[in-house]
Amino acid sequence: NWMDDEPSARIIEKGTSTIVEKEFLTLMDSSVINSWGTAYRWDFGDGSSPQGPFSDSSISHTYARPGNYQVRVETTDNWGNRAIGKYLVVRPDCLYYPHVATVNDWETEICIINSSNRSTITGDFKAYADDGTLVSEINDVVLSPRARREITVGTTFTDPDRIGYIIFTANSDTIVGYTKFYCSGDYRVAIPAVKELNHDNIFISHIASDDNWFTGLSLVNVTASARTLFIESDNSLKRTLVLAPGEHKALSIRSLFSNQPQPGIKSAVIRNSAGIIGLELFGSGQQLSGILLQDHSTKEILYPHVVSTDAWWTGVVAYNCTAEVGRFDFTTFNAAGKILSTVHQNLDGHDKFMGSITSLGFPETTAWFRIKSSQSMTGFELFGTSNGLQLAGYSSIKLSATKGVFAKLEKQGFTGIAMVNASSLKARVRLSAYSDDGHMVGSLETINLAGYEKVVKVVEELFSSDITNATYIIYDSDRKIVGFQLNGSNDGMLLDGLPALR
Structure with a gap:
């Protein structure tokens, strides 16, 4: 050899x-x-x-x-x-923040957390313009074990109006973080920072481009070579996008088509995506949400929370990543982990299932559900208010883990956390709250979950001690857990969601 x-x-x-x-x-x-x-x-x-x-x-x-x-x-x-x-x-280990907005009343918050309880992290933030040139940097950043740092880009970096994206390079893989965009109390969206580059096709499982909804893409070529991206929609429309080395482009779907809405496009594939990172934003009126653009796919997705009331709705997307017909099995569970129903549905190649919990016809006591498929799939979940003011979403791919981080506790509103035991066996989950300096706040809490059981509470109800000074939470479990958080403002205007980071 x-x-x-x-x-x-x-x-x-x-x-x-x-x-x-x-x-x-x-x-x-x-x-x-x-x-x-x-x-x-x-x-x-x-x-x-x-x-x-x-x-x-x-x-x-x-x-x-x-x-x-x-x-x-x-x-x-x-x-x-x-x-x-x-x-x-x-x-080296890196965290990528693939889009920064600091103009026209927009601001961007980035966060980094050292999830290790032993090692100190050192690293550098480097902020780049859309053409890949270095704009500003923060060097020799030190995070002690369990420490967290939250940065407002517009007030921390020099020349923030020129920044298109940010990279944090570190000496450890225990870093996690998120990006949050917000605009004058009208919009807010949080998206995990990127830890892995795409190396295969990126599947855009949902696109809404009509008179009411818009979809935007942010793409970064972090390699030293130009990349020609081939974008193909589900209705066979094709566009080519060239990204120079280090280049960042932010564009709407309609901008690819002479700035005309494209109601016929429901999904798309971006080919030749090795070394590309990015995110997708979609919104309507005052509602805004987004997810990472990734090449990840799986044959099992867990959607850990559903809500359907007069005030709230839940939207679900599941997309068949292959060219073959796939059998999709939907299994619903109540909060105690009992199976309520199983429904089978076939999905054509590169087709998607999209609907609300109401349209799915799930039993009223459904607390969460699972999809298993014969083909590789991707998907995400959206939560919104019926008054059109709040929207939050997150990708549902590869969320099951024995450790995770709920990266921000809202101080001007509420933080709700949902956790589902992904195993049929009993799980023992330990929760620890921390301040930005890495010190534990309050006492360690233990939650026992039966097989497939779910718990959902505002964060204060998960702890018996006072965690007012805490800024984030870490969980560890002897079984795989699927977790996510929702943060909302006191005035009922703003909402964002994040999966447990790892």
């Missing part, structure tokens, strides 16, 4: 490398191999397939996740002489 041979050539990393896209060059001893007619085969050490043979001695590769990777190259000349080289590349 050539990837296991001892090295006799040398790989160097070129100066044009970025945090995530590494550019390599092979240097060889001419006494070992003749440079004429040389072919190069590469293995990048991240589980991707070996690449080549190529005639060029240099190559670039995007690493979607942080880590240390052993790169190896096999060089062979026309005479059959062979040389092997290796190189250890380090892809």
Whole structure:
């Protein structure tokens, strides 16, 4: 196996490398191999397939996740002489905030949390303009164990009006965070910060572009190479979008079509998305929400909270990511974890299911539900008020975990938290509240959940002690839990939702 041979050539990393896209060059001893007619085969050490043979001695590769990777190259000349080289590349841990808005009464809040109870994190914030040039930075940021830092971009960074996106580079993978946009008390939306780059097609499971609703996209190319994105809608409309290295573009769906609404577009796929991060915003009137644009898919999604009253509605989206017909099984549960109903539905390839809890016909006592599918799918959930003033949503993909962070406790309103035991076995969940300096506030609380049981409460009711000075909560469990939070303002105007971060 050539990837296991001892090295006799040398790989160097070129100066044009970025945090995530590494550019390599092979240097060889001419006494070992003749440079004429040389072919190069590469293995990048991240589980991707070996690449080549190529005639060029240099190559670039995007690493979607942080880590240390052993790169190896096999060089062979026309005479059959062979040389092997290796190189250890380090892809640092990063948090990406893929959109910043600080103009026309808009402001952006970003947050970073060190979820470790042992290690101190150090890192740097770097803020970039839409064209990828560095605008400003905050260096040597230190977060002690469990510490949290919340930053208002417009008052903390220099030249905030020029900032399109922000990257935090750290020495640890225990960082989590979010981005929050808000506008003069009229709009607010919170979205998790990005920890992993996309490396496959991005599925936009829901698009609303008509006289009442808009959909906006924010996309960033964090690699050192230009990316040509191919956007294909479910009604076969196609558009091409080119992103230069480091470039950020914010656009609406209608802007791709001569600024005309596109009511016929319900979903889309963005192809050639390796090294791209982004988010999607959708809104109507005073309602605004959004989710990350990701290449994640799964065959099981848990929707941990539903509400259907005169004042509130719940909207659900499930999208078939494949070209094949899929069988989708909807199973509803009450708060105690008892199965109430199971409904089967087939969904065509690249089609979606969308509806409210009322239109789904779920039993009245439904507290949460699960979808299992024969095909890969993605999906999200929306909560809104019937008066058209509040809207919040979050992606439902890959939420089950034994540890998580509820990243912000609302001080000018309420924070509600819902947790579902994703297992049929009893779960023991421990909750700890912390202040920004990393100190624990109040006492440790333990909640026992039966199989598939759900708990939903405002945060103060989850603790027997006073947690007034706490700013966030960490949970850990002996079973996988699906959790999310809703934050609302006292005046009933603003709402945002976040899944438990990890």
